[in-house]
Amino acid sequence: MKKYFIPPTGNFYKANLHCHTTCSDGAMTPEQVKERYMSLGYSVIAYSDHNVMIDHSDLNEENFLALTAYEVDLISRDAHREWFANKLFHLNMISPKPNENRVVSPQINERGEHRDVPSILPPMRYVYNTNFINKLIEAGNSAGYLVTLNHPTWSNLDYNDYKDLKGLWAMEINNGGCYAEGRPDDPNVYTLMLRAMGTKLFAVGTDDNHNNLPQEHPEHHCGQAWINIRAEKLDYDTIFNALKNGDFYSSDGPEIFDCYYDDEGKAVHIKCSPAQRIYVTSSSISATLATPQKLGETITEAVISLENRPIADFIRVTVEDTTRHLAHTNAIWID
Ligand SMILES: [Zn+2]
Ligand SMILES: [Zn+2]
Structure with missing residues (x-):
């Protein structure tokens, strides 16, 4: 779902x-x-x-x-x-x-x-x-x-x-x-x-x-x-x-056009304005992120797998552009 x-x-x-x-x-x-x-x-x-x-x-x-x-x-x-x-x-x-x-x-x-x-x-x-x-x-x-x-x-x-x-x-x-x-x-x-x-x-x-x-x-x-x-x-x-x-x-700064969590595939899907990193924060210590191949490049979509990641309670997504301005989703609670 x-x-x-x-x-x-x-x-x-x-x-x-x-x-x-x-x-x-x-x-x-x-x-x-x-x-x-x-x-x-x-x-x-x-x-x-x-x-x-x-x-x-x-x-x-x-x-x-x-x-x-x-x-x-x-x-x-x-x-x-x-x-x-x-x-x-x-x-x-x-x-x-x-x-x-x-x-x-x-x-x-x-x-x-x-x-x-x-x-x-x-x-x-x-x-x-x-x-x-x-x-x-x-x-x-x-x-x-x-x-x-x-x-x-x-x-x-x-x-x-x-x-x-x-x-x-x-x-x-x-x-x-x-x-x-x-x-x-x-x-x-x-x-x-x-x-x-x-x-x-x-x-x-x-x-x-x-x-x-x-x-x-x-x-x-x-x-x-x-x-x-x-x-x-x-x-x-x-x-x-x-x-x-x-x-x-x-x-x-950054814009988010689409963002959802697929709880069967255990992945965050996102489309956004050009970003140098997109990261998922949870209640647990570790974060997980998507980046372009090389510094200086940008991405405008990502599928971030949370499979086998120690996520807990909630997840939220942050998009960072090349000037380090940020867009934040609201947190959603996961089972
Ligand atoms: Zn005031
Ligand atoms: Zn005030």
Whole structure:
């Protein structure tokens, strides 16, 4: 039987699921974000301003879809340190309904009082621990949101911080804004989270765009990392369900056109843009890979046999191009 990393049919829609605008601390208006990203070939933007969820569906048109979302940011309060020396938990919440408009922060003010705003949580002091974060994820899940753990590297999170998290839809394998500012993510965190959590978890590349620098500026945020969603059409329900099913891969360069695991032949089959290596990562230590015959050459398809390889639990596929940019499939679990 074929297990698909991405669906075998449908259109590809390029998406940025993490975006800031002038509605919070971003430099561009929602309209400017739309214009900039459409010129870069994107069809989908999740507008995820800090702690405020705004319906931007007035921006929708035939080739553009705005998803309603927000980013909740939690800082561990250690009075002896500045905020940036602490660990952070930032979660993105994407709504199944376009028409939500509310302030959603569970944060407390300087006097330790809960802010008087509607929240997905009952009034409570927020604290930095796994229990609290799990309550927040659970509350997001009950509201039907897709909940992502953002930029674990930038947030100073280590294994102990994420190993007991439950109910996440995805984690950021590549946050383009963090990359542009010199704090790139480590894709191996995805493998460690899968190993620790033992459940389905997807990986997204996003921009977390704040700045408005031109594309030729080395620190520009727009179009650094993305996902390509495969779906039949560009409407809210179809795209939301494709996200929910994991019908996408993430990238900061290479493209994946087709990728599945044949569990009878025990092999990964892939077609992609020119690659200098394609590798399969599993829960076990060893990886297995396909390369061209000679350095400097590239391949655009491969059948990677996993027969007699010590694979366990899950497999995921990475495509590396000659500039060492990467595309990542989501992990699939194998029996
Ligand atoms: Zn953040
Ligand atoms: Zn952000």
